[in-house]
Amino acid sequence: MELFLQQILTGLANGAIYACLALAVVMIYQAIDHFNFAQGEMAMFSTYICWSMIAVGIPYWVAFLLTIVISFAGGVAIERIIFKPIHNAPVLSHIVVFIGLLAIFNSLAGAIWDHTIKVFPSPFPDGSFNGLIGLHEIGMFFVTLILLGAIFCFFRFTRIGMAMQAAAANPDSAELVGIRVGWMLALGWGLAAAIGAVAGMMIAPIVFLDPNMMLGILLYGFAAAIVGGITSPGGAVAGGFLVGIIENLAGTYIPAIGSELKLTVALVLIVTVLLFKPNGLFGKSIVTRV
């Protein structure tokens, strides 16, 4: 029983990691209608920026907020400088640029901060709850929920949030009703980068900060986003927790899977959901009139 409880709680903790990044994935998808493969590396890079600030003595929360602002500006800059000129290029060109960005951020981080792991501080107290789950993991759980609430309100109740959705769903009509579509894209990039930064700063205390920190996590983040529904922030968070728990339970109780095939479970989940419920468990199905 203790094993079962521990695996569930660890699954939730891992799920919080996936959910956090999945939120950034959903954000960018809402804005540009694509997956951004460099999302994880951008988050990692933001985390290093925060680490550097803390290393020179800036207090945690100041560095935390500054990092979010810097990441937002960085995201906007990437859209304006790199993606605006290729706006009308085919999807494949975009994907190549995503992968290029992934490699650039990864190598840059390695060159600037080297490859040895760094300790990243947690804003939450040390220790654990009865040895079952770390206090940082509990804190992160709530940060994910707060982030989710903020994103939900942004899209539901603010003009700019709705304008952004309109710009992504139907750029031409949006343009006609006076929405500046180009800037909506930039805003989406900025917000996704800012959410990614929060995700990075929450994840790093658990897995340690190194340039390859996000490579594996991004895969799970995608899985979470797809399982939950790529258009729904709430779905992505639920998807993250589901993937985390299913992965742990399958690894523990199905001997044929074991630890060796844990990653495979995540990938099988993606394929299954795409086969039977392409919009995800919680996603809206989108009907396009032709």
Added chain:
Amino acid sequence: MNTGRKLTLALAGIAAIGLVAGTAAAEKKYGPGVTDTNIKLGNTNPYSGPAAAYGTIGKAITAYFKKVNKEGGVNGRMIEFISLDDGYSPPKTKEQTRKLVEQEDVLLIFQGLGTPTNSAIHNYMNKKKVPQLFVATGATKWGDPENYPWTMGWQPSYQTEGKLFGAYILENVKDPKIGILFQNDDYGKDYVTGLKAKLGDKAATMIVAEESYEVTDPTINSQIIKLKSSGANVFFNVSTPKFAAQAIKKVRELNWDPLFLNNSVSNTVGSVYKPAGLENSKGIISLQYYMDPTSPETQETEAYKKWKAWMTEYNPDGDLLSSFNVFGYLAAQTMVQVLEQAGDNLTRENIMKEAANLNMEMDMLLPGVTIETSPTDFYPIEKMMPVQFDGERLVSIGEVVSAD
């Protein structure tokens, strides 16, 4: 008749002279890259790229040969050490090695660094019959004289270390129940194979849980929980630094208190024990075979003083705290020993024969650790000393353990 006899005598005389000349020639037999005054050795090292930190070893070896040359060389011959940059990229290693063997005509390749890089030239070297000596990698495949008679490792292989941990457990733990965490690749499996080989029949009962992880796994928390719940009282950790640090943290967080054995891959204070928390890391046991230049006990020894003198004179830019500078110093001495033993018979065949005929001790090796090889044993170092982390540094906790 008389003339006939004379002729015979003369012929015999000529034959005798020929024989003497023949033996004289046998005394000096040279392979490629060797002259009366010079021996050419080749090497590849990552002086650039992701593994550039290891380039320190190449520089240390170069510095050691400088010392040997200044003191008169090996049997009167100078060592010409050509060390090329391969950036830790296997195709580059192949290109540079070809250059060394086919253009530079080196006698042998010594201490090429890296598992993927050496794998790329493994077949080439054996087909060409050029010694690939004392490679700087812990993989197990370098000690296979039957199939690869021209290749030899140097440092203890992962499998050897696994065996040594097995020996340590058998000697020191009463009623062990072992839980293993290992990386799911050759490196991780080599350790497990070694451990099981040493435990023999008892492996099945002593090992109560084996959990693997993939390098893409974000955390290994789920695995640690399973290992704890298996009731293990010995935790054998075969993981790379990031996962090792995670494992240490999680074990303590779960209030699990096993005998913690840690593989040498992540036995570093700076990049594992410190990030995981020095207090959390207290009591962890690992194995070492050469002296730690940062420890105050080492700094008291004669061996360290000699090493430091060499460093200051020949490797002044080198870091006195870097264990890579000890590694290079020791590997280079092994090479010099082989060349000395080979005398004037410096063919590639004889180099391999002498490399497989070593029995030596060296200054900066831990007491009791020796370098021993034979025609059937291509694993030079098979003894290590157990050390324990006391919250600050690694302290010796007993005699060396041996793989046999």
